[in-house]
Amino acid sequence: YGTQKVNENGHLTIGGVDTIELAKEYGTPLFVYDLQLIRERARGFIETFHQLGVKAEVAYASKAFSCIAIYQLAKEENLSLDVVSGGELYTAIQAGFPSERIHFHGNNKSSFELELAFDSNVGCIVVDNFYEIELLKEIAQAKQQSMRILLRVTPGVEAHTHDFITTGQADSKFGFDLNNGQADEAFLKVKDDEYLNVLGLHCHIGSQIFETDGFSLAAEKLMNKISAWKEAYGFHCTVLNLGGGFGIRYTEEDTPLEPQVYVKEMIETVQSFAGKLNLSMPEIWIEPGRSLVGDAGTSLYTVGSHKTVPNIREYIAVDGGMSDNIRPALYEAKYEAVVANKANEDKSNTYTVAGKLCESGDKLIVDALLQPTEPGDILAVFCTGAYGYSMASNYNRIPRPAVVFVEEGQHQLAINRESYENIIQNDLALSLKRG
Numbered sequence: 075y076g077t078q079k080v081n082e083n084g085h086l087t088i089g090g091v092d093t094i095e096l097a098k099e100y101g102t103p104l105f106v107y108d109l110q111l112i113r114e115r116a117r118g119f120i121e122t123f124h125q126l127g128v129k130a131e132v133a134y135a136s137k138a139f140s141c142i143a144i145y146q147l148a149k150e151e152n153l154s155l156d157v158v159s160g161g162e163l164y165t166a167i168q169a170g171f172p173s174e175r176i177h178f179h180g181n182n183k184s185s186f187e188l189e190l191a192f193d194s195n196v197g198c199i200v201v202d203n204f205y206e207i208e209l210l211k212e213i214a215q216a217k218q219q220s221m222r223i224l225l226r227v228t229p230g231v232e233a234h235t236h237d238f239i240t241t242g243q244a245d246s247k248f249g250f251d252l253n254n255g256q257a258d259e260a261f262l263k264v265k266d267d268e269y270l271n272v273l274g275l276h277c278h279i280g281s282q283i284f285e286t287d288g289f290s291l292a293a294e295k296l297m298n299k300i301s302a303w304k305e306a307y308g309f310h311c312t313v314l315n316l317g318g319g320f321g322i323r324y325t326e327e328d329t330p331l332e333p334q335v336y337v338k339e340m341i342e343t344v345q346s347f348a349g350k351l352n353l354s355m356p357e358i359w360i361e362p363g364r365s366l367v368g369d370a371g372t373s374l375y376t377v378g379s380h381k382t383v384p385n386i387r388e389y390i391a392v393d394g395g396m397s398d399n400i401r402p403a404l405y406e407a408k409y410e411a412v413v414a415n416k417a418n419e420d421k422s423n424t425y426t427v428a429g430k431l432c433e434s435g436d437k438l439i440v441d442a443l444l445q446p447t448e449p450g451d452i453l454a455v456f457c458t459g460a461y462g463y464s465m466a467s468n469y470n471r472i473p474r475p476a477v478v479f480v481e482e483g484q485h486q487l488a489i490n491r492e493s494y495e496n497i498i499q500n501d502l503a504l505s506l507k508r509g
């Protein structure tokens with residue numbers, strides 16, 4: 075992946091930095107992010123729009139991995155930002171991210187969060203539901219402040235990796251149903267509002283998608299709706315946001331397309347429907363998360379105990395697990411790994427890589443083909459950059475790992491390792507008295 079290589083000592087390097095040195099300096103478990111790869115991905119998306127002459131915003135879906143330094147990198151790379159909570163918004167503002175390029179999402183934004191969005195002057199709020207419309211109207215009125223909005227709709231297209239399903243009505247907690255009048259009702263509630271300025275529509279059809287068909291079909295459905303609103307109400311749509319979800323390769327079972335291919339297909343679909351329906355070409359916004367940071371992240375662990383279950387399997391345990399990567403336990407997600415200090419040796423052994431948490435399901439990789447390992451080896455698990463750290467927990471009171479950024483032979487801490495002091499910082503002593 076990206077800048078990964080093996081050096082003369084047989085050590086895995088990332089961004090020209092020896093991972094064994096990183097493990098020594100920063101300890102394990104450790105997330106290592108290859109900044110060059112993130113930049114390449116970001117530029118790939120932006121250039122594709124540019125080449126095809128389509129106005130766009132490429133918003134990093136920061137739920138995939140959020141911290142101050144990644145927001146600053148996103149700013150450097152001219153990305154916009156998708157935030158889904160007051161916490162992500164706050165972090166982005168603290169990072170100095172330009173607020174006009176922040177898009178605020180969520181299916182249950184609180185008044186507090188919406189006010190924060192107004193006070194921060196975010197570029198756009200993606201409106202999810204009728205309750206939110208009422209809150210937004212009240213807040214905008216009270217502040218006498220206008221706000222650009224997109225209406226999030228569920229087009230009845232749901233994509234899961236290779237398959238996508240289309241249903242008349244989508245069973246989703248997100249957005250206004252496009253097919254049963256809800257989206258129309260929402261539009262009527264906001265179209266003449268003094269402060270809310272409807273730019274267009276948003277949809278997100280799923281995650282880790284390998285095919286383009288779902289995106290095209292969703293784009294078609296949204297364009298038809300825009301056309302209907304133009305006919306009926308003279309609506310001029312300026313933005314079509316088609317979400318994220320572009321798949322990446324975790325293991326060889328995964329067969330994603332090049333990230334740009336999804337974008338090209340989307341653009342062509344929108345262009346063709348704009349032509350057919352006699353609509354002006356809207357800006358196209360996308361929200362990639364996983365495909366920007368997923369394969370740029372590698373987790374380093376130290377191998378500890380081994381256990382052989384005769385005739386069944388051999389376990390090796392590492393110093394992290396479901397507390398820093400919940401995806402195998404939650405989604406049966408698959409990963410590949412290498413023994414980073416023996417990266418040029420043959421992978422001749424099969425191990426099940428277990429974590430250190432008190433749950434039988436805490437296995438990072440079942441039946442991983444690896445170099446023969448011993449305690450003290452450093453295991454590198456690939457493609458953990460998306461939804462790893464961001465979904466980490468303190469289960470078993472395990473401190474969250476540190477995060478390091480590497481690029482061109484340099485490295486820096488992006489997030490400190492949590493300490494035991496951090497773990498108890500919000501705990502209070504028992505103070506209720508008995509009897």
Ligand code: LLP
Pocket residue numbers: 135138156179278280281282317318319320361362363364365401405460461
């Ligand atoms: N936009 C919206 C509205 C979303 O809900 C999501 C992801 C994205 C963009 C970014 O999707 P991506 O490009 O990263 O696929 N925790 C799960 C993934 C949850 C995705 C939630 N929404 C996982 O670890 O696979």
